[in-house]
Amino acid sequence: MKTLVIIGGGASGFFLGANIKSENWKVIILEQAKHPLQKVKISGGGRCNVTNACFNPKELVKSYPRGSKELLSVFSCFQPADTLEWFAQRNIRLKTEDDNRVFPETDSSQTIIDALLHAARENGVQIHYETPVTGILKDSEKFEIKTTHRTYQTDALVVAAGSSSKIWEIISGLGHTIVPPVPSLFTFNCKNDILTDLQGISFPKAELLIPQFKLKESGSLLITHWGLSGPAILKLSSRGAREAAFSDYNFTLRINWVSEKFDHVKENLSQHRSAHPKKSIYSLKLYDIPQRFWKNMLQTLEIKEKTLSDLGKTESNKIAETLTNSQLQITGKSTFKEEFVTAGGVDLKEIDFRTMQSKLIPDLYFAGEVLNIDALTGGFNLQACWSEAFVISRQFK
Ligand SMILES: Cc1cc2nc3c(=O)[nH]c(=O)nc-3n(C[C@H](O)[C@H](O)[C@H](O)COP(=O)(O)OP(=O)(O)OC[C@H]3O[C@@H](n4cnc5c(N)ncnc54)[C@H](O)[C@@H]3O)c2cc1C
CATH class of the missing domain: 3.50.50.60 (FAD/NAD(P)-binding domain)
Incomplete structure (x- = not known):
């Protein structure tokens, strides 16, 4: 034998x-x-x-x-x-x-x-x-x-x-x-004002891009205490495991929070402005974006409380740009569960x-x-x- x-x-x-x-x-x-x-x-x-x-x-x-x-x-x-x-x-x-x-x-x-x-x-x-x-x-x-x-x-x-x-x-x-x-399979550490106190909030249809690694993923994104997690992040961490290690876990992540095009977001804003000119920008509900995130975003963009009719073109552009192409600096990784x-x-x-x-x-x-x-x-x-x-x-x- x-x-x-x-x-x-x-x-x-x-x-x-x-x-x-x-x-x-x-x-x-x-x-x-x-x-x-x-x-x-x-x-x-x-x-x-x-x-x-x-x-x-x-x-x-x-x-x-x-x-x-x-x-x-x-x-x-x-x-x-x-x-x-x-x-x-x-x-x-x-x-x-x-x-x-x-x-x-x-x-x-x-x-x-x-x-x-x-x-x-x-x-x-x-x-x-x-x-x-x-x-x-x-x-x-x-x-x-x-x-x-x-x-x-x-x-x-x-x-x-x-x-x-x-x-x-x-x-x-x-x-x-x-x-x-x-x-492989880790979450991203990220400190950015737009994420402050938003742990637990998720975006079911986010599009993520790491230009440096030429990597794209889409899916659910979750904000955590220390940064970002959720299926889309885990997939990115797995596909880019080697490149991320090589960068010492320092790279730029681009996020389209709503999976929409810049022009579409602008069009959507302008339609709301025409329909509800007296509505406050802070109470606007766009694409089911969680209210706390919307508020953080406006504050980060230094857009003060005002009506939609008072929202300028530059401000609309900034909102559309942030929603479709936020650039966040990733500074490390954490273990997933x-x-x-x-x-x-x-x-x-x-x-x-x-x-x-x-x-x-x-x-x-x-x-x-x-x-x-x-x-x-x-x-x-x-x-x-x-x-x-x-x-x-x-x-x-
Ligand atoms: C917390 C956690 C949860 C996971 N959950 C899942 C899940 O739900 N689904 C999934 O698909 N994957 C999951 N994974 C991944 C999965 O568990 C591993 O891919 C899988 O167990 C690998 O199996 P393996 O036989 O290659 O190695 P292991 O399961 O690690 O077994 C290797 C064995 O070799 C022994 N060994 C090592 N060196 C020596 C030596 N010198 N002499 C003698 N023995 C030695 C070790 O003690 C160990 O028992 C998870 C991983 C972790 C860490």
């Missing part, structure tokens, strides 16, 4: 163990922690957003700023529909929320952990906890895996150790290129995505966050782990 060692008892490591049922392979998971699947435990705020109900691989890959091209073949082999089926076969009921995120019906990540543990144990996978890997050597035949208290010989090796700098250092020692890790992933990891050029095997070292495989693959929020990161692990499992029959 041959031996397969999996480094890392996280989402990808366990899904792999849960899918290898073989009389030819003895499977051992080496996990440095006392308990398995700790990230799955806290995922989705403890509810585990297990996948996303996007069933077209070509659509699905658009949610991966890094890895989209490579994952197409992986998702053609195992995609969210397969994830749903996999859990259904194990009597785990999943539910899809309005935004396509999929959770266990229990709303508890423990349900997912229990299912993975059960399936891995049923397959006879050995799990060695408190076993941190400290080195990997490869001779012509086998791998030698050094841990703090013993050495393992293995015929094949899967590295599923997440975003671990120690493991990246070891892999780099084996000859693989590591794309330097940077955080403790959820973050790492952009960076093993260079994708060095992996054969038909098998997830290293192109440099035979019998060495990678899955999960250890690779330079990451996604937007919505269950996509875990789906990549499930799919990559499944592809590997087919090599061990």
